Structures are given as C-alpha cells and as structure tokens.
Amino acid sequence: MTAKDEVLTSSGYIQHHLTNAQMCTVDGSIAFNYACADAGFWTWHIDSLLFSVGLGVLFLFVFYKVGQKATTGVPGKLQCAVEMLMEFVSNAVKDSFHGRSPVIAPLALTIFVWILLMNTMDLIPVDFIPEAAKQILGVPYLKVVPTTDMNITFGLSLSVFALIVFYSIKIKGITGFVKELTLQPFNHWAFIPVNFILETIALIAKPISLSLRLFGNLYAGELIFILIALMPWWSQAALSVPWAIFHILVIVLQAFIFMMLTIVYLSMAHEDH
Template sequence: MATTGEALTATGYIQHHLTNAKMCFDESGVAFNYACQDAGFWTWHVDSLLFSVGLGMLFLWLFRKAGKKATTGVPGKFQCFVEMCVEGVDRIVKDSFSGRNALIAPLALTIFIWVFLMNLMDLVPIDFVPEAANRLLGVPYLKIVPTTDLNVTLGMSLSVFALIIFYSIKVKGVGGFTKEMTLNPFNHWALIPVNLILETVTLVAKPISLALRLFGNLYAGELIFILIALMPWWAQFALSVPWAIFHILVIVLQAFIFMMLTIVYLSMAHEEH
C-alpha cells in the first residue's frame, strides 16, 4: 500500500505498517501534521487512542447488554461466555489475592477482556483496514493493534503501578511502606541505602516489565504478519493461517499474563507484613 501512488519497497512497506497515525501540536497547541514524524513529546497516536478506547467501550456495551438480558432459565451462548469469563476471573482472584478489596475482581476482568480485544485485532488482515482508511479518508498511516504501541502498554502498566503505590501506602501506612523500602531484605539501619536501591529497582521494574512483555510479544507477532504479506500470494496463505492459529494462543496468553501479574502485584501491596 503506497501513500504516493508508487509501489513501496519491502523496507518501506514494513516501516509504513509500523508507523502510527499521529496528531502533532506546535508550541501554540495547534495540530499541524496528521502524519508528522518528529514533533516531540506532544504527539497523539490517534489510531491507538481510537481503537483502544473503542474496544474498551465495546467491552462495556457487550457485558452490560449481557447483564441486562441475563436470565435464570436456559442461557444463550453469549451469556454463557460472559458467565464463564466472570466466574473464571473471580476464581482466579480468590485463589491469588490474599487481601480484601472489591475493586480487584472487576479490575482483573476489565484488564483481561480489554487486552484480549486489543490483541485480537492482530488477526485482522494487515492491509484491510489501513487500505480502506487510506482510500476513503485519506489517512496515510493506521495501526489497528493498540498493544503494538508501547505508549498504550506502558500507560496501562503505569496505571497498575499507581494502584500498587496507593494500596501499599493505604494498607501499610506511610511508615510501613517506608520500612518496607528501607529495611528489606537486610534488616539493619546501616544497609538502608542498599535496601532502598534494591527495593526501588524491584518496584520500578514491575510496570516496565509488564509493559514490555505485552508490547514485545504483540509487536513481534505483527511484524511476522507483515513479513508474510511480502511473500507471493500462495505462500501468504500457507504461512499466515498456521501463524494466525498459533497466534491465538499468544493473544489469550498475554492478556491472561497481564491480568495475573496485576493481581499478584496488588496482592503483594495488600500484605501488611
């Protein structure tokens, strides 16, 4: 797919599909270039925002609809699916979360379904939506998989990190949280600087690893689909179908890992000792 009417090279094709649609702002705060490249910090990846927020709203609408139509009689297929998701996540939270917090189960369910839906966009043929956007709307770049954007995965992980800090201080108090950071693992005042460095690295590593794990797996999967699309048509079908089937496992597994680690991290934040 070319934006100038000329065929893209293999390198250009890969770069094109890995480029976000951007809304940039100058010093006066006015948007000036939809496909800008070097605009600094104040740049919006509008495709990531559009699809992530849209899929989140789709999740809320579908589950609300299932809840309103829930019946004690013979449930429909979608109600069975929703009940399986809710009961499965609730069971995982009861087994993995040691504290008492009514927020954890809804948060875990939201994370799992939302991340799953964003990952699922990776199974849409890579040229289908971008080509339609280019022809109908004149949008030259469009990435439809939000989790292949580090800004999205890091934003979600930083939200989890904020909850970790909040509940650590709420449950343990400022003094307890300070002691945890300064007197662990070596319970001696002389080793407070060492403890603080070790605990700070451990704490900061949680959101970074959470974001990079999800981003890396989905970005690699998307890149493989792009490389397959560069091959002859007969090879594309022979390779894309097996990879898509295998990638379904990656899509579900990465959503589950992100949810599971969130539960574990928040459980650790609720441990008073």
Template sequence: MTISSPSSPQEYIKHHLHNLQVGEGFWTFNIDSLFFSISLGLIFLLLFYRIANKATSGVPGKLQCAVEMIIEFVDKTVKDMFSGQSKLIAPLALTVFVWVFFMNLMDLLPIDFLPYITEQLGLPYLRVVPTADANITMSMAIGVFILILVYTFKYKGVKGFIKDYTLHPFNHWAFAPINFLLEMVSLISKPISLGLRLFGNMYAGELIFILIAALLPWWSQWFLSLPWAIFHILIITLQAFIFMVLTIVYLAMASTTEDHE
C-alpha cells in the same frame, strides 16, 4: 507510496509500522492507537453491560454462557492470588483481561484491510493493534504502578510503606539506604517489565504478519499466515492472562502486611 502499490518490501514494512500521528516531540499522539484502545474498551463495557441486563436464570444463551465462564474464571484466579479484601481487584482483573484480549485480537485482522480503507479516505497510516504500541502498554503499566503505591499506603500506612522499602531484604536500620535502593529498583522494574512484555510479544506477532505480506505473493501468503494466525490465538490469550495475573500478584504483594522488629 500506497498500500496497493508499495515501492519495495522495505517501504511496505516501514509503512505498516508507522502510526497515524499528530503533534511534535514529546506531545506526539498516536491517534490510531488511542482510537482503537478507547473504542475496544467501550465495546467491552457495552457488551458486558448489555449481557448483564439481559441475563436470565434459566438456560443461558451462548454469549451469556461465555461471559459467565470468563467471569467465573477471573473470580477464581483472583481468590487464589489475592488474600485481602477489596471490591476493586476482581472488576479490575476482568477489565484488564478482556480489554487486553480485545486489543490483541485486532492482530488477527488481515494486515491491509483497515489500512486500505482508511487510505481511500485520505489517511496515510494506520496501525490497528494498540498493544503493539509501547505507549499504550506502558500507560497501562503506569496505571498498575499507581495502584501498587495506593494499595501499599492503604494497607500498610506511611510507617508500613517506609518499613517495606527500608527493611528488605536486610532487616536492620543500618542497611536502610541499601535496602531502599534495591527495593526502588524492584518497584520500578515491575511496570517496565509489565508493559514491555506485552508490547514485545504483540509487536513481534504483528511484524511476522507484515513480513509474510511483504515478502510473499498474495496467492501464497495463506500458507504461512493461516498457521501463524492459529498459533497467534494462543499468544493473544496468554498475553492477556499474564498481564492480568501480574496485576493481581503485584497488588497482592502491595497489600500483604508484615511485622518488622
């Protein structure tokens, strides 16, 4: 089956939800998701590096103005949520927000545009939205999870880490096993909910575009795809913002010190 001549809507949908993969079993790699996520990350770095080098103190250009507004917005958000001192939080928040936004933005490309081009080059499958792949979102969430542990040890030490997970919510050593179990569930649920929230929203958005393309004639698709694309711009931005905010909140919670009697 090809994109240009699908055998049925079911086959068309199945085709568009299949990643370009190599390997088998656990060692299966979604090449398309890795390619687009890394490429968009490099674009973000090169774009901001170039703008930073060409920044002027006079009247800024439109692109410089947009970047400055994003940086000021992220910086204000970090200051409002993170009370500790860290040189990593603001750059991390900026990277998370812009990178996730760029990956989400791929969902606005015509659903068959890049897959058709790559099909002519001999590649049978291609998914262009990295955040619609649970492997990408959960990998980012695991990165945040590791930072949570690092910041907990950094700000609270080993003793504070142990107290944090054995004296909450019941502040007595007799309840340490119960506290530890409850806190572990809370700790593990943070990266799971962080990754699955982004994946679920972007997967649903991508699926709606695919359904519109599969079930409607080409000349009438814009009646639904255009309004959904306009509304989806809000979802794309909101999901990037939520991922950034939750990252800041989790790290702020990890760096908050409390005394236990």
C-alpha cells in the same frame, strides 16, 4: 492499488505499517505524522487511542447488555460465554489475591477482556483496515493493534503501578511503606541505603516488565504478519493461517499474564508485614 503497490521497497512497506497516525501541535496549529518529528513529547497516536478506547467501549456495552438481559433460566450463548469468563477471572483472583478488596476482581476482568480485544486486532489482515481507511478517509497511516504501541502498554502498566503504590500506602501507611522500602531484605539500619536501592529497582521493574512483555510479544507477532504479506500472494495463506492459529495462543496468554501479574502485585501491596 494497495499500500504495498505504492511503496516500492520491502523496508518501506514494513515501515509504513509500523508507523502510527500521529497528531501534534506545531507553531500553534495541528499537524500530522512527519510534521510531528520535531514536536517532542506531546505527540498523539490517534489510531492507538481510537482503537483502544473503541474496544473498551465495546467491552462495556456488551457486558452491560448481557447484564441487563441476564436470566436465571437457560442462558443464551453470549450470556454463557460472559458467565464462564467471569467465573474464570473470579477463580484466578481467589487463588492469587489474599487480601480483601471489591476492586480487584472487576479490575482483573477489565484488564483481561480489554487486552484480549486489543490483541485480537492482530488477526485482521495487515492491509485490510489501513487500506480501507486510506481509500475512504484519506488516512495515510493506521496501526490497528493498540498493544503494538508502547504508549498504550506503558499507560496500562503505569495505571497498575499507581494502584500498587496507592494500596501499599493505604494498607501499610506511609511509615509502613517506607519501612518496606528501607528495611527489606536486610533488617538493619546499616543496610537502609542498600535496601532502598534494591526495593526501588524491584518496584520500578514491575510496570516496565508488564509493559515491555505485552508490547514485545504483540509487536513481534505483527511484524511476522507484515513479513508474510510481503511474500507472493499464492504463498501467503499457507504461512499466515498456521501463524494466526499459533498467534491465538499468544494473544490469550499475554492478556492472561498481564492480568495474573496485576493480581499478584496488588496482592503483595495488600500484605501488611
């Protein structure tokens, strides 16, 4: 019996697949899912954390093993793929980043590969892993695409935001950073309040736009896969295969956009006016 058989309505099936496996503390004891409705802010989405951390470890393990076994001779297929990926990211950094930092290229590579891996989980059939987890582990809810969870996308974007502020202060100094917020775009003391409001909004908009763009595109794609799963079984392949092929473009593009915007924002943070 699948999750779809147990949930009688289409809306119930959709809601089931859009619900995270939640863990919280209620009255000093650990509770799960619906018991966490009144738990407030500190509710852990354990499925998003599990898959995001697991995919991050997978990325580090594969690249570490490739680095250990790298050869100057004829490379294997995996080494060739990793080298092509690193060259692609390196060229993107050289074209867009105008400062000097040993951190930006590894950061860009990490962001691109990690988000790409998380996005790729969207291509797994929607009932496959959740149903297996239910039958084997007794887990009632499980979302396998971390980037359809706003907590994950905001966490990524807030990390980038912290780096933007850090490098802005490091390169320009606190005085230079304050001047950037108060004396642009109108370089006159009378416009300091207006400049501060405009520049603060522009600064805060960076992490918000990063997170919502990634979340919105992947959430919409996941929702379409769920709607296709509600169709009769004989029509699902005809709909899901074309959408999956198109969605590959979305998966790669969203990882690339997040990486490129991170590089551009950090390049702006390194500019000392």
